[in-house]
Amino acid sequence: MYREEAVDVAVIGAGHAGCEAALAAARMGMKTVIFAVNLDSIAMMPCNPSIGGTSKGHLVREVDALGGEMGKVIDRTFLQSRMLNTAKGPAVHSLRAQADKFRYKETMKQVLEHTPNLRIRQAEIADLDVQDGVLKGVVTAAGAYYPCKAAILATGTYLQAAVIHGECRRHSGPNGMASADLLSAKLEALGISLRRFKTGTPARVDGRTIDFDKMEEQKGDAELIPFSFTNTAEKIARPQLSCYLTYTTERTHEIIRANLHRSPLFSGDIKGTGPRYCPSIEDKVVRFADKPRHQIFLEPEGEFTNEYYVQGMSSSLPEDVQRDMLRTLIGMEHVEVMRTGYAIEYDCLDPQQLELSLHIKGIEGLYAAGQINGSSGYEEAAAQGIMAGINAALHIRGGEPFILDRSEAYIGVLIDDLVTKGTNEPYRMMTSRAEYRLLLRQDNADLRLTEKGYRLGLIDEERYQTFLRKKQAIRDELDRWEHLTLGGNDAVNRILTAKGTSPLKMGESMADLLKRPELDYEDLAPVDPDRPALDPMVIQEVMIQNRYRGYIEKQIQEAEKFRRMESRRLPADLPYASIRGLRIEAAQKLEKLKPASLGQASRISGVSPADIAVLLVYLKQEAHHEG
Amino acid sequence: MADWQDTIAALATPVGSSGIGIIRLSGEGAVRTADRVFRMPSGRRLADCSTHTIHYGWIVDPLTDKRVDEVLVMLMLAPRSFTTENTVEINCHGGPYVLRRVLELVLANGARMAEPGEFTKRAFLNGRIDLSQAESVMDIIGARTDLSLEAAGTRLSGRLAERINAYRERLMDLLVLLEVDIDYPEYEIEEVRMTDMEAELSALKDALAALYRTADTGRMLSEGMRTAIIGRPNMGKSTLLNALLQEDRAIVTDIPGTTRDTLEESLNLDGVPLRLIDTAGLRRTDDPVEKLGVERSRRALEACDVVLLLLASDEDPSEEDIRELNSLRTAGRRVIAVRTKSDLGRSGRELDPEEIHLSAASGDGMDVLKEQLKNLALSGAAEASDGVYLANLRQKEAVREALEAVGEALDVLTGGLGTDMAATALQTAYGRLGEVTGHSVQEDLIDTIFARFCLGK
The missing domain is CATH 3.40.50.300 (P-loop containing nucleotide triphosphate hydrolases)
Structure with missing residues (x-):
């Protein structure tokens, strides 16, 4: 073993969590090193070639608002972009982009390479040096010792990974990368409990062998909207590629049913827990036997490749069965497979061992982010990555941890769900998991978080000033709408009648008029000649805040109630077992999770409102003693 | 879960024989709530009165301005009250039915029904009760909660629970359609026809309204x-x-x-x-x-x-x-x-x-x-359909809130304001009905989505 130069933060793994973690730490002035088993796997997308979608798009926006990188990189490398759910209300508008996955990872690697304070090193981490519960350094498989003050586990699906299709089971990481086999045992020796999760990916096929004419073309939006708040539609303009929609046939289902005995899922070969939201095609055919066909999407993997991703066909059936069933899809009769679909099993940790800062309880300086915490998805990983990077840096600086709560961000919902409730399957973000989703919109992620990113040192002065101007412009415009009365004259009423809404008898404020769902801001342009020239994003924000004001205010009130519970801190050393009146089950759960606040305690399954009342009383009693 | 800073209300005297009863409100908003339903002949408001004073007047329904009872109201401002919070005590004279009406009005105007023992709990938390009483308070909270849970269990063991669960299932059926459509926009799910959704919601609203009305039948049979x-x-x-x-x-x-x-x-x-x-x-x-x-x-x-x-x-x-x-x-x-x-x-x-x-x-x-x-x-x-009726005010409140939320969802959908708002309102309705039987919204929802729909890559 030899000694390398000491660093502040060591990031183990360079996927979407590792990259954001390393960038955040380095940008906060920490001397940082990031390790990957293979540097070609930096920011790799081993599954779908897309970023965003419902709730995941929200996460990307939040990461960007805090000063993260994912949004900027996808804005530079997307092949197609769409805003989903535009007719379903502002809370669930969701941006989704097809990524050129080759350029995406190159671009992210380039960003890492140009970041001061950040070293990049190809190496497998084999051991952690922990002394008296304090992390001192990390050791590579080749015997290099890096002294450090904090380390972030971002090992994704690499730990003791196994790739399976049919009877073929190989020891391998995702996409043919080597697995990382040495760290699991060391983590367990440190008292961290591990478990086995499973996920999967479909085949990639040769675009030259697909008959796209038989499929439904899906084009990108004509009007582009960037992920990053630092970009504009003009800055990201480019020609877009299409995706294609096709269907399975009865024949597809027959082939699958005839070969179920060769599926490792059904033979019991795969023991890891798979996600319900991402079932394999064999799973779908078995569970939804009466569905005559399933939707399949073909998505380009990059601009300079013929490879297509077959979304909806995730499978761990044997190679020959995969080929045969793919050839029963409409338009894919002669398709050539380039990469076989597979299931992958990997070690991850029980996230209930974490604090909300993503610090692993009991080991000072050790953090975890991404799939190792039981989540799935690039965006979920990036969101945890930036939070772990920030908190590792704050820990070294000696500051309070940075935590977002459930009413502030999807990031807060994600981490609180993982840490407080735990998960029995790879966790995917969904809008329905967020209680306050009218507040947590993707359009206002910057209004919610950029101030915080600036305070942390992740948002530079120039961007911050731009942000403050936008905020002011929104306030001014809202105010202008309130005070501008549009009379019930012919000009106004002609517009209203044309838009199918009732004409005015008396004057009404523009704010009230624009609450009508039939009306758009642009519609009133002729009768509002003095309107200022505004950024479309500002107008959109004002529209939403104005139109949904009543509903938003109601949620703000609920969120305030919620925050009062969150603000009641619980000391880490509460002797739960000896608190009189606590039920045994509750005491055990509380002891295990050591919740940070009364609010968090109340969300633990098995802790009742009565237990919370008892805790309140106990805390008060203690305060009296101390006072 | 109960908050400890909102305003709570409950009957402070035993229900039953006496024609006189006291309704107590405690919390920051106690005076505000009382002022919404209390009218003094002089037109003054409690907010303008000094602490520890007694006022004569009428409890009115603010929606109709109809008088409900002739009362004496005692005002005790923080910190000089039992709970150390703003406290208002309404002395009613109209007998059990009127007492109940007054309590309902207070609950509809900003107060929440107090949990068992909650006034005492607040008094303790706010340092009003001596420290030596702490442990007995814990025992009281524990015992009362167990008792009330037990009581709630008994109350709901029968057909009311079935009825509520049936409504929750119908709500979940609708909710899951909206949510899956939101979370999986690229998939063709059984098409959500808005007219069907509105018809179904409207039927559910009627059913809840009918259940809500049974609160009176319940009272008729018990009182x-x-x-x-x-x-x-x-x-x-x-x-x-x-x-x-x-x-x-x-x-x-x-x-x-x-x-x-x-x-x-x-x-x-x-x-x-x-x-x-x-x-x-x-x-x-x-x-x-x-x-x-x-x-x-x-x-x-x-x-x-x-x-x-x-x-x-x-x-x-x-x-x-x-x-x-x-x-x-x-x-x-x-x-x-x-x-x-x-x-x-x-x-x-x-x-x-x-x-x-x-x-x-x-x-x-x-x-x-x-x-x-x-x-x-x-x-x-x-x-009240097959003898199912709401037996107490807590249940009545929960159903009232659920009914309101379903109405809001319906308004949002017919007004074209977007499915997300409607779904949020339905989540509220589902959650409120859950208070009668006890489950969490988010987890139920996600379980249902995956049990029912075929989604994912």
Whole structure:
């Protein structure tokens, strides 16, 4: 073993969590090193070639608002972009982009390479040096010792990974990368409990062998909207590629049913827990036997490749069965497979061992982010990555941890769900998991978080000033709408009648008029000649805040109630077992999770409102003693 | 989960016999809430009054401005109160039904129903109770919670739980369609037809509204159907009352009248409890004392479930009788026209096509009246569908909030404001109904989505 130069933060793994973690730490002035088993796997997308979608798009926006990188990189490398759910209300508008996955990872690697304070090193981490519960350094498989003050586990699906299709089971990481086999045992020796999760990916096929004419073309939006708040539609303009929609046939289902005995899922070969939201095609055919066909999407993997991703066909059936069933899809009769679909099993940790800062309880300086915490998805990983990077840096600086709560961000919902409730399957973000989703919109992620990113040192002065101007412009415009009365004259009423809404008898404020769902801001342009020239994003924000004001205010009130519970801190050393009146089950759960606040305690399954009342009383009693 | 800084309210005196009861409010918004429902003759507001003062006035329903009870209100501002929070105590005089109405008004205007022992808990948390009492407080909270959980379990073990669960399932069916459409926009799920969704929501709203109304049936069956006997003097009110009481040997208790001029008696009519109220003669008068009595009778009438309007069989209905009947029916009262003294002969003109002729003296026709009273009480229950009814205010509140949320979802959908708002409102409704039985919204939702739909890469 030899000694390398000491660093502040060591990031183990360079996927979407590792990259954001390393960038955040380095940008906060920490001397940082990031390790990957293979540097070609930096920011790799081993599954779908897309970023965003419902709730995941929200996460990307939040990461960007805090000063993260994912949004900027996808804005530079997307092949197609769409805003989903535009007719379903502002809370669930969701941006989704097809990524050129080759350029995406190159671009992210380039960003890492140009970041001061950040070293990049190809190496497998084999051991952690922990002394008296304090992390001192990390050791590579080749015997290099890096002294450090904090380390972030971002090992994704690499730990003791196994790739399976049919009877073929190989020891391998995702996409043919080597697995990382040495760290699991060391983590367990440190008292961290591990478990086995499973996920999967479909085949990639040769675009030259697909008959796209038989499929439904899906084009990108004509009007582009960037992920990053630092970009504009003009800055990201480019020609877009299409995706294609096709269907399975009865024949597809027959082939699958005839070969179920060769599926490792059904033979019991795969023991890891798979996600319900991402079932394999064999799973779908078995569970939804009466569905005559399933939707399949073909998505380009990059601009300079013929490879297509077959979304909806995730499978761990044997190679020959995969080929045969793919050839029963409409338009894919002669398709050539380039990469076989597979299931992958990997070690991850029980996230209930974490604090909300993503610090692993009991080991000072050790953090975890991404799939190792039981989540799935690039965006979920990036969101945890930036939070772990920030908190590792704050820990070294000696500051309070940075935590977002459930009413502030999807990031807060994600981490609180993982840490407080735990998960029995790879966790995917969904809008329905967020209680306050009218507040947590993707359009206002910057209004919610950029101030915080600036305070942390992740948002530079120039961007911050731009942000403050936008905020002011929104306030001014809202105010202008309130005070501008549009009379019930012919000009106004002609517009209203044309838009199918009732004409005015008396004057009404523009704010009230624009609450009508039939009306758009642009519609009133002729009768509002003095309107200022505004950024479309500002107008959109004002529209939403104005139109949904009543509903938003109601949620703000609920969120305030919620925050009062969150603000009641619980000391880490509460002797739960000896608190009189606590039920045994509750005491055990509380002891295990050591919740940070009364609010968090109340969300633990098995802790009742009565237990919370008892805790309140106990805390008060203690305060009296101390006072 | 209960917050400890919002405003709570509860009945501070035992429910039952006494005509007087106190409703206590505690919390930052206690004064604000009280001011919404309390009117002083001087027009002053409690917010402008000093602490530890007593005020005379009326509790009114702010929606209709109708008077509900004549009360004395005690104001105790923080920190000089039992809980150390702003506290308002409303001393009501109108008897159990009115007490309940006042509590409902307070709950509809910013207060939340207090948990068992919550006033004591707050008093402790705010440092009002001595430290040595801490442990006994914990025991009290523990015991009371267990008891109330147990009680809630019993209450819900039967058909009410089934009913609520059925509504929750229907809500979840709708909710999951909206949510899956939001979270998986690229998939063609069974198409959500908005007109179907609106029709289904509207049906659910009606069903919840019907369930909400059963709260009154529940009260009728547990506290008795309040039956007022009115009519001009000498129409046989007391005779009828005595006849009903005499025939029924199962008189439960004599309850002193809730007002000076009404007499209330309880009797059991083949299992249906009845509370008979004999009012002072209803008539217009200039005598100030009598005027007061009449005014009180009017109020007693408003709290009634059924009114027996008496008119001797041999008298022609006067204009006043007809006006009385119409105005009671317009106000939503169920009225039975009773033609008394049928043994004295009949006048040619009827007061009401459904009127009952009887003679309390001979007993003729008494059966018909009793049968009709029973039917009324039970048909209330039948409307409440199979004897399912809401047994307490907490349940009633939960259903009211769910009903409101479903209404909001419906408004949002018909107004074209977007499915996300509608889904959020339905989550609220589902959550509120869950308070009656106890499950979490988010987890149920996600489980249902994956159980029902075929999604993912």
